[in-house]
Each structure stands twice: as structure tokens, then as C-alpha cells.
Amino acid sequence: MQFARPAALFLVCAVLLTGCAGSGDDAKSAATAVTLTNCGHEVTVDAPPKRAVSLNQGTTEIMLSLGLADRMAGTATWTDPVEGPLKEENAKVRRLADNAPSLETVLDAEPDFVAASFASTLGKGGVAPREQFEKLGVPTYLSPSDCVGKDNDGDGDGARTQPLKLDAVYGEVLDLARLFGVEERGEKLVADLKKRVAKATSGLKAGDVEVMYWFANSQSPYLAGCCGAPGAITRALGAKNVFDDTKDEWPQVGWETVADRDPDVLVIGDLTRRQQTAETAAKKIEFLESNPVTRNMTAVKRKRYVLLSGQAMNPTIRTVEGIEKVAAALRAYGLAG
Template identity: 30%
Template sequence: MSRPPRTSSTITKKLLVLTSALTLTACSQAPATQEGTQTASAPQTGFPVTVENCGRELTFDRPPSKVVTGYHPSLETLLALGLSDRIAGRTFFGESAFLPGQKEQYDKIPQISETIMLPQKEVMLAQGADFVLDNAMAGFDTAGGYAGVAELDAAGSPVYILGGWCSPEETLQYTLDKTFTDLRNLGKIFGVSERAEKLVGALQGSLADAKKRVEGRTPVKVLATDGGKGPVNAYGGSGVTNQMITAAGGVNVLADVKGDYTEVSVEEVSAAQPEAVLVSDYATLRGEDMPSSPAKAEEAFAIAKNSPAAKEKRYLALPVAAQHPGYRNILAITDIAAFLHPDAFTR
């Protein structure tokens, strides 16, 4: 199977890389059901609430009780907020890199798509969701047979996109603080603001600790790659991965390359002379078009063969789910920082 053609949408590129390894059979899925969901009765204390997302105002008269989530970072963000009982349907997650304690919760939630993408229009509308959470607009592309945001809104299934990834341009404008904004907004929407604030505080503390540990140290020159022998699939100077590298005490050797997930020439990679390599890891998704992380690292080392990273075979497999907006990308910064500056984490 060949790698799907790239489009102008950054998130579409990454999602299509994932879905190319899977078979789309979502149309045969039955609508999800959820026992014990809240009834649409009298308004609850603290409601209605209104939040802004993708230039739209979303108003909720009560907490959602029949939620559908898209690609896994959206699901795990709700799980981190203790909202598993509100989730009526989820997409497939083909990676083994679950966050601690979340695999058991994932297994209990009905799967409505056998890919990481939301199901096609008819199946999606049949869910009867009262809230849809995802971190990409790709799953709402009507030209691709998906239910559009406006269609879902009209059906009573308002859509929220994490990280402000509402357009290709806004994807490039991502900053880490948007994760905290999302958590606070979700706290309001679900009536768990106190819980959300505690999670934000814990994540901010983790981020501050990582930054303090690497403060004053010489930044490590990092190449972030998703493999390729030429051109190379890599991460430029905009977006979530670049932000994570910087926060972890690194400097992106492709910071001058416009874009987030993009293609660069072998000459650019060879000349970059990275000291360390981050490799997007798809874990259980393997095959001709989905090489392993060690194989992708070896591709990078072969191209930048005289670099410090190649000489030391220094790379970190980074779960690709951490390279999307959501709770996990803040956690991953500590892992990257410990990889780049191990001596800063020995005390």
C-alpha cells in the first residue's frame, strides 16, 4: 500500500498517515448506546455556559452526557478529567502507548469506527451525540463523506476542536497554553471546573519543573522526523512539536522551515547536524508504509551520517498521539527533556 498523497492541511496529513494502515469499515458499525446517561430535564446549577471555539460560540444548558470522541488525544483528555461515564462512542486507537490506567477505560467504551477518524456521515449522525470532541477538522470534511460541523450542530451534536486546530493556519499558531484553555473550557462544559483547574495546576507544575531543570543548559539540536529516505517527513518551526522541543530544552534544527508536519530535502537534514532525533512512533501500526521507530531513526542517521546524533545513535520514540493537542503533549515534554538532558533528572 502506498502512502496517501499529502494535502494542504497539516492535521489531515498526519491523520491520513495513520489511517492508511487500517481498513475503513465504520459504515457497518451500529450506533453507540450509553446506559445511565443524564436525562434532559431541568437546567442544572451553573448552567447555561458559553465557550468559544473555532470562531463559534457554543452554549450548553446542561453537561453533555452522550459524547463521541475522535482521534485518541481527545478521548484521553476527557478520561483525565474523569469523564469516562459521559463517553458513548470512540474511534479506534491502534497504538499500544496508552497512558497509565486508560486502556481499561478505553476498552469499555463502544467503538464506532475502525480507524482513528470519526465514522462516515450516516453513522456519525446516528449516534445522537450531544457533544463531539476531536483535534482536527479532517473528520468533518463533507467532501470526504463525513458529517460537517454545521450538520452536527444542527443535529444537536456541537463540535469542539482541541488546540485551536481549526484551520491549517491556526494549526501553525498552536501554543502550549491552548491545552490549558481547552481543559478549562471542558471543565465549564461538563460542570467540573474545579476538577479541571486541579488538572491544569498539576500540568503547569510539571511543565514548570521540566523548564526549571533544563534552564541555563545549552539547548540540544533536535531533528523531529516521521521517517523517509527522501524527501524526509519532518517537523518545521511552527506547531506543537516545535513548541515541545523548545520547552524541553532543545532547539529544532528545522526551525527555519515553514510549517509543522512537512517534507524537507535530504540535503536540509544532512546539513542540520542534529545532536538528537525524535521519531514519531505509531507503536502497533506497522507494515510496508508504517516502518518501526528504530527503522525511521536509522533512515535519519543514514542521511545525517556525520552528525552527533548518528554517531551516538541517539533517538527517542515519541508517541504520535503526543504530537497532537491534548492532555498528553504537556506530559511528553518531561519525557523529551529527560531524554535531551538526562543529568538534569538524576536529582
Template identity: 30%
Template sequence: MKKSLFALAFTLLSAPAFAFPVTVDSCGKPLTFDAAPKRVVVNDINMSEMAFALGLQSSMVGVTGITGWYKLDDAFIKQQGSIPELAPKNPTLENIIAVQPDFFFAGWNYGMRIGGEVTPDTLAPYGIKTLELTESCVHLDKNRPAASMELLYGDIEKLGKIFGKEAEAEKLISGWKTQLAQIKKKVGTNSGTRVFLYDSGEDKPFTAGKFAIPSAMISEAGGVNIMDDLESSWATTSWETVASRNPQFLVLLDYQDDVGYKKLLDFLKSHPAMKETDAVKNERFVALRYAELTPGPANIEAIEKIAKAMHPEAF
């Protein structure tokens, strides 16, 4: 009997501790959970991939804001499985509460809009707690640090804590950091390439500024975002500004529609100022998907793609 009790005590002491309640930060506000959420809705492809990376599918009762914007690859479809999409674009309050969730993972301009129908405050009366994507918090508070890979790491850590999967989160982050260290080692001193990210827009280009994760990704790949002084995350600038900074390399957002990134490249080649820039004249670019350029697991391979295209000699 004593042996059995000792063995039980040892087992309990050596088991991983997922103690609740837990509290995480969500855009500067504490968010407390007495237990792991059981009915989860996640907005957007990048945040869904975060949830999938931690194996949260069994708790997910819906995703939103995916097929109305993007074509899905087989890997995403397989991970999504039977989880229904509640709204192809931005969800309504009705879309969300219809499945009686207790947790919503979204961001500002990632399924939620300031003063809109779906916000943490409008969901709270229904017993729904909202974790806000950290990159998007700049829309509430401009006094934030410039983008770094902590935007991804921090959100994965929070999800791990909320769902009792801290060990899994730590393993993911450790692996990503190892991959990035290997990329940096290869790139070495080949740094400082001037990079412009072109998302969309013809009258004015829509791009990634100081607070958007592509700025950090470009840095990790050995480049400099020429718009890293734009005091925003995703915003418009002027073609005059971009051309005057003469980018040497382009990151083109490929929405995988009928024309994809080629439409962007063709436009740049015809633009009177941009066609004279080094990047356009030399056709130096990489095309990346939306999920690769918004906070999510796909960021790591995307950084390697940027680095390889920018510094092929290093690989």
C-alpha cells in the same frame, strides 16, 4: 426554621457555580451550551485521554479513530472501560449519528477533513455540537500564533467549562505547569539543542512544524525544533533541508507496530545525508508514542522524557 433557611442559603452560596449557558471558542467561532452534553463521542487517542483526565467517561457513548492506527496500553484500555469504538479509523457520518450524540470532540486531520463528510456543519443538523482541537485550527486559519503549551491548556479549560468541571481542569493545568517548571529548573542553561522530529516518510520526511505542539514541547525540554519555521502543523519537508540544519537530537515517533521506531532509525543511518548529522552519528534520540506528541495529558511526561534523554546530566 430561620437557622435551617440560613444554613441552606449558606450551602447554596458556598457551592461551586456551574452556570449555564457557557460559550467557548472553537476555531474562532463561538460555541454555546445551555447544559453539559450528555452523549459524547471523542475522536483519537489524545483527545480521549483529555476526556478521561476530566472523568467524562459516564457521558461518553463512543470513541473513534484509535485501534486502526495504534496499539493500546493497559492504562488506556482500563480508562476506556465499556465505551465502544464506533470506527477504528476516520469515522463516517453514519458511525457518529448512529449513537445519537449531542457533542463531538475532534480536529481537522484528527477525524475531520475540510470538505469531508464529517465536519461541524454536517453534524449540526443532527443536533451535534463540535469542539475543534485547537492545534488543528491552523488548517482553517494560517494567521495563528506559533505552538505553545496553551494548545493543551486551552482545550482542557474549554472541556472543563463545557462539562461543569472547571475546578478539575484548573487543578490539572496547575499540576502540569508545576511539573514543567521543575523540568526547566533542572535543565537550566542547557538549552538550544537542535532537534528534529521524524514521524514517517522516506522520499520526504513528515515532521512537526511551527504550529504543532511538539515544537512547544521541544522548547519546554530545552531544545529547538529545527523545523519551527515550517508554516504548518504537521507536514513534509526535504531531507536536504533537515541535513543542512544538522540536528543534534532526534524525536522518533513510535507507532508501536512490529518494527516501531527502529525502522525510522535504521533508515536514517542508511540515508546518505542524514547519516552524517550529529544526531544520527551519535545515536541521540528518544522514541515517543503518538499520544505523547499530539495535544493531550501525555505531553507532560513526554517533555520530561525528551529532557532526560537530551540532558541526562541534569537529572
């Protein structure tokens, strides 16, 4: 969600950060210009970027996972901490802002490449439209997960015209690896992510389980519609999202409607930012267990909660973390084989 620790991922990232430098493919592509089509824009880098700026945590974590901290001039817009081996790498990169930075702040970093996870960040009303950077000679990249099969023209967080597939996230990893001339690292990271999904879902039977995803805000909660990252998690598990009848990315739904749908499990965002009410999981649970409308829900009475980072509920490499954690919780609660 654009408001804005999986151990296995960070372990893999540590290997990538220490074991990939100087590989044949990396050296071969280092001096080669690359052009690709991204969200309707042609992106060309004459050489691998050396001063990249990432405007969202999702693109930042991909770059860090590819071992590119030394080629980053800044990051921005955060919902969660970075832990494990990536924490040290992230500390090397200047944080331009906790939320969306100004265009002037980004330009002061002298970027030669700008990437973002959301059109709301890299677009009108955000830091700046892509065209503005491109006129300045700075190539840009937008996560395909926020443009392929998605309409961002309306209010809120947009709506999906097609369900998000993890292939969009994998494609983003491979695109960025290609633009930075580290194709082998991208291929290794994608292969690991796919293995983790296969392991988490192997033998899982959750067809009768109904799940609800709550990102933020206790007054008018943002809950996951059918087809974004939570939808990808739910489909991977073979479960059902109780709000799969709306294609809005994060519709705001009244608590009476939530209570009426009465999900078996509540997946709740555990955020460290301070933009909405009830950002942390502790605040969300406190609200659920004290509010007269929600405290008698099945999931609340039985304390069937799954805590996820904000990035795991967004279309990012941490969506795989979401699949792993929700799968593990369904098994622990005895709801799935």
C-alpha cells in the same frame, strides 16, 4: 499530526477518576446551560453531555482524564495505545473506528456532543463539517490548538501564523470541563500539567542543542516545523528545532536536507497505527542506520534518539510527556544541565 504513557499523567488521572465525583462545583454546574465561543463557533450545551463522541485521540484522552468515560458514546482516530489507569476507562468506551469514522457511524452512536482535535477531522473532507452536526442539533467542539494562530486552508497539515502555546491545550481542558460541568477536575488536571512542565525544565540549559522531530514516512518524511507541538516542546527546553525556518506544521523534507542540518538529537514518533511507512520507532531507527544519506549524521552515529508517542508530538495533554522525555534525554546524553 492528524494522520492518525506518561506514568505521572495516568496517576493523576486515576486520582481524578476516583476522587472528584460529587464535588460542590460539579454538582452546582450539572444543571446549568453553558455557552462558549470556540474556533469561531458558538457552542451551547443545555446540560452536560451524556453521549459524547470524540473523533480524535487527543480529545478522547482529555475526556478520560476528566473522568468522563461514562458519558462517552464513542471514540475514533488513534495513533497510540492507552495505558495505566486510563486503559481500563478507555475500554469502557466504544471505538467507532481506528481511523476517521463515517458520518453514518458517528450518528448511529446517537451523540449529543462531538469533539475533535483537528479541523481535518471535524470539517470538509473529514467526518463532516461542524455545521452539518449543528443542523442536526449536535453541538461540536474543536481543539483551539488547531485553529488559534493556524491556517488550515492549504495543503498538508496547515501552517502556523503564531507559535502554539501550551495555554491553548490548558484552555481546551478547561473548556471541556466547563461544558461537562466538571470545572474542578479541569482545574486540577491543568495545575498538575503545569507542575510537571516546571519540574521537567527546572534548571535546564539547552540553548546550544539542535533537535529534529520525525513523525512518520521514510520515503518523504514528515518533520516538525517551527511552531506546532514540537515547537512548544523545544521552546520549553530552550533548545532549537533545526527546521524552525518553516511555519508549516509537518513539512515533508528530503533526507539530503536533513543530513545537511545534522541535528544533535532525533526525536522520533513511535506509532502503532499503519498508515505510513516507518510508523514504529524501530522501523525509523532501522532506516536511519542503514540509509547512506542518514547513517553518518551525528545523532545517528551517537544513537541520540528520543522516542515519543504520536500524541506527545501533537498538541495534546501528552505534549507535557514530550517535554519531560526530551528534557530527560538531553540530560542523559550530557547535552544539557
